Amino acid sequence: MVNETFKSNLSRLFNRINEDESEEHLKNIVSDFLNWAHENGIVTTTRGSAAGSLVAYSIGICDINPLRYQLPFERFLNPERPSAPDIDADFADNRRDEVFAYVSEKYGKDKVAQICTFGTMLARGSVRDIGRALGYPYNFVDQVAKLIPMGSQGFPMNLNRALEETPELKALYDTDDQVRRMIDLARRIEGCARHVSVHAAGVVISPTSLLDFTPLQIDTREGKTITQYEMKSVEAAGLVKMDFLGIRNLSILGDAVKLVQKTKGVAIDLTRIPLDDKKTFKLLAKGQTMGLFQLNGDGMTKCLVDLQPERVEDIMVMVALYRPGPIDNIDEYIARKQGKKAITYPHPKMEAFLDKTYGVLVYQDDLLMTAIHVAGYSWGEVDKFRKAVGKKIPEEMAK
Incomplete structure (x- = not known):
């Protein structure tokens, strides 16, 4: 029986989606190829803001009930969002090509293509290419290139900054x-496109021939049809980008299901595995994480042993925090969870959405809700903020 809260939310969200023609792919194309994948035994999962859509949950696009985890639908679709929302789908990597072939046959090979991506001249590569073109000895060029520091994710190194930060290079x-x-010439080509390749996941499906929106070409290595516009330009041309990402661990899960069926005669439904299994949490608390996607490795294992996880939310928090930047909040989260530190909130309004994480900012959604409820942002402003933070765009974050 669907409760009244569920029905009320579902009706409201359907009305909003029906007002947005760009969401036609949500109710039709995406659910179509995901249902086809399920019917053909291909393990899939869905990532990103679509998890906040109760409609996506109801029609089988997502397996997560957004009401349980308080996921905001407005992050996925709101009237002020400047760009069309997309849905990121992951497939077992050994069967991803089957899904792409199905979509191409169903909607027309002239309307379906993968997106190209351009490799650009970065600081070190620019110096190496110029040195090679000038005929300088390899050891000499290599010595200079290695003096250029490596950048960080979202903040690539450039030659001007390298000269400022490295006295020996200067x-x-x-x-x-x-x-x-060599460096002066390298500065002139730094940032230019160096080569074209196939985007790891990006796919576009057009309502008419793709040539109405973007030039196409054949990728010489794999023979696939790809767009000559990269991701941002494809979206600017009016196409909605979708992700078809191949994940090795989904292939492993699919193979494991088959092995259990073959050896034990037990049919496992991955979507119905209980999230409150105490034996599983005991294994994680003991550090038995070998081979577990995102939970293995010495650092993560130590954190899990320190944490002693008791619920699925603990696992979600660890996956979110164990990465550069928020990793410093792990000890704080563990101390608050275990009662060693007091649970406090930076602002009284934040308790409503930080209560499950003991007052610690963990998720990107926490930043968005803070911006809305504390700073008074609109959802349109928050969407720009989300993109700036998620894509690590310094210029946008400064605004």
């Missing part, structure tokens, strides 16, 4: 004419 630039010439 000294060579000031005293060696060959180094100066």
Whole structure:
């Protein structure tokens, strides 16, 4: 029996989706190829903001009930969102091509293609390419290139910054004419497109021939049809990008289900595995994590042993925090969970959405809800904020 809260939310969200023509793919195309994958035994999962859609949950696109986990639908679709929402689907990597072939046959090979991506000249690569073109000795070029520091995710190194941060490189630039010439020329090509390749997951499906929206080409390595516009340009041309990502661990899960069926005669439904199994949490608390997707490795295992997880939310928190930046909050979360530190909130309004994480900012949604309820942002402003944070765009974050 569907409760009244569920029905009320579902009716409201259907009305909003029906007002947005860009969401036609939600109710039709995406549910179509995901249902086909399920019917053909292909393990799938869905990522991203679509998990906040009760409609997506109701028609089988997502397996997560957004009401239980308080996932905001407005992050997925709201009247102020400037770009069309997309849905990221993951497939067992050994069967991803089957799904793409199905979509191509169903909707027309002239309307379906993968998206291209451009590799660009980064700081080190620019120096190496220029040095090679100038005919400088490999060891000389290599010595200079290795003096350029590596950038961080979202903040790639550039040559101007490298000269400011590396005294040894600056000294060579000031005293060696060959180094100066090589770096000056490298600055002129830095950031330029170097080569084209196939995006790891991006796919577009057009209502008419793709040539009405984007030029196409054949990828010479794999023979696939790809767009000549990269991801942002494809979206600007009016197409909705979707992700068809192949995940090795989904293939492993699919193979495990088959092995259990073959050896034990037990049919496992991955969507019905209980999330409150005490034996599983005891194994994780003991550090028995070998081979577990996102939970293995010495660092993560130590954190799980310290945490002593008791519920699925603990696992979600660890996956979210165990990455550069928020990793510093792990000890704070563990201390608050175990009663060693007081649970406090930066602002009284934040208790409504930080109560399950003991007052610790964990998820991107926590930042968005803070911006709305504390800073007074609209959902349109929050969407720009989300993109700036998620894509690590310094210029947008500064605004």
